[in-house]
Amino acid sequence: MSDYKLIGHNYITPDLVAKVTGQAKYAEDVRADGMLVCRLLGSPMPHARVRRIDASAALAMPGVRAILTADDLPVPPVAAAPSPPPAPGTSPAPAARSGAAGEGGRRGQRAIAVDEHGQPIGGAAPTPAAAAPAGTLVKAEAALTMEPLYEGEPILAIAAVDEPTAVAAIERIAIDFEPLPFVVDPLEGLRPGSPNARREGNVLLQGNRIVELKWTDADFAAAALGQLPAGAVPDGDAWSFGDVDAGFTDAALVVDESFVIPTTSHIPLEPRSAMAYWQNGKLYMHCSTQSLAQSVPAIARYCGISPSQVVLISPYTGGAFGGKNPAYLHVAIPALLAKKTGQPVMMKITRDDEMNIGRSRPGMIGRAKVGFAKDGRITAIDLFVVSDGGPYGRGDHGSGARLASVLYQPKAMRFRGVGVLTNTVPRGSQRGPGMQIAPAMELVISKAARTLGIDQVAIHRINAPAGKAPVGPPQRDGSRRYVTSAFVKEALDKGADLFGWHERKAASGTRHGSKVRGVGVAVGTYSAGSVGYDGLLTIEPDGKLYIQSGCGHLGTNSVFDTTRAAAEALDMPWDKVVITQGDSTRNLPWSCSQGGSQTAHAHTRANWAAGLDAKRKLQEIAAKDLGGRAEDYTVGGERVYRTGAPGRGLTFAQAAKRAIDLGGAYDGHELPSEINAMTKASATALAGRGLMGVAKDTFKHDGDTMSFVAGFAEVEVDVETGEFAVVDYTAVVDVGTVLHPRNCQGQTYGGSLLGMAHAIGHRWVYDRHYGLALARRFYHSKPPSLLDAPRFQWAAVNLPDPETPVGVRGVGEPPVGAAYGAVVNALVDALGDDAFRRTPVMADSVLASFEAGGKPARGALAFHV
Amino acid sequence: MAVIRGSMPSFELFQPTSVDAALALIGRHGAAARILGGGLDTFDALQDRVVQPAALVDLGGIAELQGIREVGGGLEIGAMTTLAEIARHPIVQSQFAVLARAAGAVGSPQIRNQGTLGGNVSQSTRCWYYRSGWTCYRAGGNSCFADTPTAVNREHAIFDLDRCVAVNPSDTAPALVALDAQMVVRSSRGERVVAAEDYFLGPDIDITRMTILDAGDLLTAIRVPATWAGAHFQFEKVRDRKVWDFPLVNIATAMKMSNGIIRDIRLVVNAVAARPRRLHEVENAVRGKPRDAATATLAGELAIKGAQPLRHNTYKVALTRNLVQRAIRG
Structure with missing residues (x-):
């Protein structure tokens, strides 16, 4: 590992200068001759039916060119578009997913371990109910609707010569609405007789079927104030393994707590503006996206055309966090308006629009009952979660349970969950979906540690996954899946040293003036890799290595970092490498979606495969020209030469020319059969330019690839004002071999801060009487600012994953839950058990806990306040 | 007609270079004119399209509104002086x-570079119902949406509730009241000077505006008298984020001490009512008393007398009490 020349070393990514000088062009920077601007009109009500739209005055205005309504959209696809992922551990619904694979996206190519959201596919045995689907089949979310299901849901768009004209025109539109019943709190939506968020019911099942599910008065009465009732859940949202009852009977301590987790917006810096025009029957789309390759079929589906008609240009994306995966269904609006008007159309998405349509993480109420042995080992977990599905989603409860099952390695576990539809902003996968279970679990574990007299690090260590640790629900045959590797104990040990855990722990709880400190630790995890994608590169007669990257450039830089594996395999100096990305016309290979922290793993593998393919071809050409067998030749120093006789060889430039002479597989005129159709088309276009390395990743892979992070936090609380600060944070990442240290650091810091945001302030607020959102601006919704960030330290375990050739796993998501849990534990350490039952913890709840004199917080379990 | 946000409405922009010219413009356009200082309050409202003035009068080009001048041991601060310059x-x-300290606690460095003292004290409330365009009392309607059984009013008022429960969000306003500053207001009818304490209006006086500025009025300068120069000062702001946030409660104190005894004091809290709240009763009670824990306790309890918390802001009562205690205790 240490003899890698590129992997594990810092370098300057090729986008840096363009970004820091402002030359980088994002979707909204693009201009075209005759470009119109369109704006959206969102619903002023949380749920309504549009009876009539009178746009006559708007359309009569000079400069107004066209209106688009739901009637103009292509027939809605069967598939749920970028809606939250299926609950892991339940069977993926083939019907709901088939639309995701278009031309260039054969289903067989899809990741074995995870789907486009990074969620594992496969799992629990089907329930008998699955044979005869229950509920009403409903349409998936569309770009525009005549029955808005949340405030701000787009009803129509107007294209005009400029933005002020479009806005003025929208203000002249009269809409006759029929208000419909609504609900903004999922728990309220389960009460008997409560309104449903949708006319068909209140719970979305797999395959876009909706049922009505209400709990009984007895269910609610059985729960104490502040305790989550445990009513019925849909089939498929429940599983268990081991003997849960025995686990509790045998436990030395059982802790049972309920906890409210906020809904938070993704708020990428770049809103989802998009510019579209048509040329020769092809749609040219400039938008921001988490994946280049996988967005092409998705955009085609949104617009009702074939993937071969889509040209996607997306060299930069200003953040996505799971909310642009793949692209977003609203790209259909400028595409269809451009078709209607024959002019390019820029869809301008404001921050207000982005808050509405830009996806949010599902809030939850979790109730965790956990049994502990005297030494802190978890004997059983009984986890019950209600998640807020928004109007179109199922929530993250399934993913949360799966993460808990691997993080804490219970001997027995039962999970029940239900995602309830609400008339609030649409939910989607947000960086580490399901990680928000962290506070519900961590509150219980740190309380147990204090009760049992065990150190917080020790209790996490004794329950930590190690090696091929089991994960998730039982599969059809009763066995459980397992991870490829886990080095969590190593991460905890390293982190405790780096953070100075024991010294800080000794000092915590001491009051200095009005200030008191607390420390906390937690472990986070998420899926961190998929397999089976393609690598494509050419070594050309100029002696350079041209690597094609079909990944999206969402800011993680995996689009570049992973190509280092190909250069490494060929011992190519980095300054001779040219990377092509960001434009679907530029012959890119089929790639994974940049979700689920897949890319670093998937594409180091794919690039390594392409690099090895090119290396073999170099050796074969040398053997042909210079005699001997291919394996007698070494590749290095931009040459292929006889091992032991460096003088007998060819330069890469010479070998590239010979490859062109030889043709066939050497220059890409013959291609391997197993590569994806998109890769095949790209390779065909590049054939003859030099020596081609092209391959599908078929390396062995046993287990679910997951990464882990141990997080350590210290908080300082002012007991007189309730203000607090996260003063220090240390993360130690178990992400296999570190691919690019600086980038790994950036991902660790960024992910940690996102996790902390959930603990310290980020929120959505609704007025439940009117069903309208109040926290519309950043100073209302309060994502952390730079000064809220603690002093950061990080380190990596840096042990290679044994199930992937270069040992790299992903890093983007696992830091989130670790930081969330660690900060919650630190706050509990400072404030005392039972001080709060919800996050974000803010000055008011801290002060309320001090005013109550340490009496447990037992408020109602309300959402969005 | 449909409501859309996130786009600047059309208006006529005027950029006068003298106060007289500005007064002529706002006199001519009356209620249809809006005055533009640093823009931090105005651009939000414009972008939300909740105000759509016919004319925007930009004060940025008026030199006489800029800068800090020493006057008789005190200061005269032009209304357009930036918060960063003051800090x-x-x-x-x-x-x-x-x-x-108050000016340095506003918003963020960017906001302080752009925001002005005149704007900071004259800004409107940040009540999220009002700012989102709900037709409340303050917006000319006949209800308050922030004071209903389901309202989310964590950031709202605990004192002087009178139909509207919005708060004044300014950080510099309580500091100016504590310093007994004078506000210089000009209109076509001439100049008047008003004590900072009287510059702000509660809903009992006028529910649709937060200061005495009427159409045609212009705040031109703030005079800080020498009275409190070099006194013991405290300013504290409690907020949810360390930067770029409004106060949950803030407090400004000016105190004159001798031999450990509080000789004179002015104590002002903000973000607890529609106007900065000067704590006269506390001032009277602690004057002549030692600056110790007993006086602090007394002050804290007096400070919250009459508080009427709403459903979600009971914490502001304890917070106000604790901040007052801290200010006295030092």
């Missing part, structure tokens, strides 16, 4: 530190 001004720092 770093040596005399403000050395003689009137409560104002320097």
Whole structure:
């Protein structure tokens, strides 16, 4: 590992200068001759039916060119578009997913371990109910609707010569609405007789079927104030393994707590503006996206055309966090308006629009009952979660349970969950979906540690996954899946040293003036890799290595970092490498979606495969020209030469020319059969330019690839004002071999801060009487600012994953839950058990806990306040 | 007609270079004109399209509204002086530190570079119902949406509730009241000087505006008298984020001490009512008393007398009490 020349070393990514000088062009920077601007009109009500739209005055205005309504959209696809992922551990619904694979996206190519959201596919045995689907089949979310299901849901768009004209025109539109019943709190939506968020019911099942599910008065009465009732859940949202009852009977301590987790917006810096025009029957789309390759079929589906008609240009994306995966269904609006008007159309998405349509993480109420042995080992977990599905989603409860099952390695576990539809902003996968279970679990574990007299690090260590640790629900045959590797104990040990855990722990709880400190630790995890994608590169007669990257450039830089594996395999100096990305016309290979922290793993593998393919071809050409067998030749120093006789060889430039002479597989005129159709088309276009390395990743892979992070936090609380600060944070990442240290650091810091945001302030607020959102601006919704960030330290375990050739796993998501849990534990350490039952913890709840004199917080379990 | 946000409405922009010219413009356009200072309050409202003025009068080009001048041991601060300039001004720092600290606690560095003292004290409330365009009392309607059984009013008022429960969000306003500053207001009818304490209006006086500024009025300068120069000052702001946030509660104190005894004091809290709340009763009670824990306790309890918390802001009562205690205790 240490003899890698590129992997594990810092370098300057090729986008840096363009970004820091402002030359980088994002979707909204693009201009075209005759470009119109369109704006959206969102619903002023949380749920309504549009009876009539009178746009006559708007359309009569000079400069107004066209209106688009739901009637103009292509027939809605069967598939749920970028809606939250299926609950892991339940069977993926083939019907709901088939639309995701278009031309260039054969289903067989899809990741074995995870789907486009990074969620594992496969799992629990089907329930008998699955044979005869229950509920009403409903349409998936569309770009525009005549029955808005949340405030701000787009009803129509107007294209005009400029933005002020479009806005003025929208203000002249009269809409006759029929208000419909609504609900903004999922728990309220389960009460008997409560309104449903949708006319068909209140719970979305797999395959876009909706049922009505209400709990009984007895269910609610059985729960104490502040305790989550445990009513019925849909089939498929429940599983268990081991003997849960025995686990509790045998436990030395059982802790049972309920906890409210906020809904938070993704708020990428770049809103989802998009510019579209048509040329020769092809749609040219400039938008921001988490994946280049996988967005092409998705955009085609949104617009009702074939993937071969889509040209996607997306060299930069200003953040996505799971909310642009793949692209977003609203790209259909400028595409269809451009078709209607024959002019390019820029869809301008404001921050207000982005808050509405830009996806949010599902809030939850979790109730965790956990049994502990005297030494802190978890004997059983009984986890019950209600998640807020928004109007179109199922929530993250399934993913949360799966993460808990691997993080804490219970001997027995039962999970029940239900995602309830609400008339609030649409939910989607947000960086580490399901990680928000962290506070519900961590509150219980740190309380147990204090009760049992065990150190917080020790209790996490004794329950930590190690090696091929089991994960998730039982599969059809009763066995459980397992991870490829886990080095969590190593991460905890390293982190405790780096953070100075024991010294800080000794000092915590001491009051200095009005200030008191607390420390906390937690472990986070998420899926961190998929397999089976393609690598494509050419070594050309100029002696350079041209690597094609079909990944999206969402800011993680995996689009570049992973190509280092190909250069490494060929011992190519980095300054001779040219990377092509960001434009679907530029012959890119089929790639994974940049979700689920897949890319670093998937594409180091794919690039390594392409690099090895090119290396073999170099050796074969040398053997042909210079005699001997291919394996007698070494590749290095931009040459292929006889091992032991460096003088007998060819330069890469010479070998590239010979490859062109030889043709066939050497220059890409013959291609391997197993590569994806998109890769095949790209390779065909590049054939003859030099020596081609092209391959599908078929390396062995046993287990679910997951990464882990141990997080350590210290908080300082002012007991007189309730203000607090996260003063220090240390993360130690178990992400296999570190691919690019600086980038790994950036991902660790960024992910940690996102996790902390959930603990310290980020929120959505609704007025439940009117069903309208109040926290519309950043100073209302309060994502952390730079000064809220603690002093950061990080380190990596840096042990290679044994199930992937270069040992790299992903890093983007696992830091989130670790930081969330660690900060919650630190706050509990400072404030005392039972001080709060919800996050974000803010000055008011801290002060309320001090005013109550340490009496447990037992408020109602309300959402969005 | 449909409501859309996130786009600047059309208006006629005027950029006068003298106060007289500005007054002529706002006199001519009356209620249809809006005055533009640093823009931090105005651009939000414009982008939300909740205000759509026919004319915007930009004060940025008027030199006489800029800068800090020494006047008889005190200061005269032009209304368009930026918060950043005030926060770093040596005399403000050395003689009137409560104002320097208050100005330095506003928003973020970018906001302080752009935001002005006149704008900071004259800004409207940040009540999220009002700012989102709900037709409440303050917006000319006949209800308050922030004071209903389901309202989310964590950031709202605990004192002087009178139909509207919005709060004044200014950080510099309580500092100016503590310093007994004078507000210089000009209109076509002439100039008047008003004590900072009387500059702000509660809903009992006028529910649709937060200051005495009427159509045609212009705040031109703020005079800080020498009275409190070099006194003991405190300013504290409690907020949810360390930067770029409004106060949950803030407090400004000016105190004159001798031999451990509080000789004179002015104590002002903000973000607890529609106007900065000067704590006269506390001032009277602690004057002549030692600056110790007993006096602090007394002050804290007096400070919250009459508080009427709403469903979600009971914490503001304890917070106000604790901040007052801290200010007295030192």
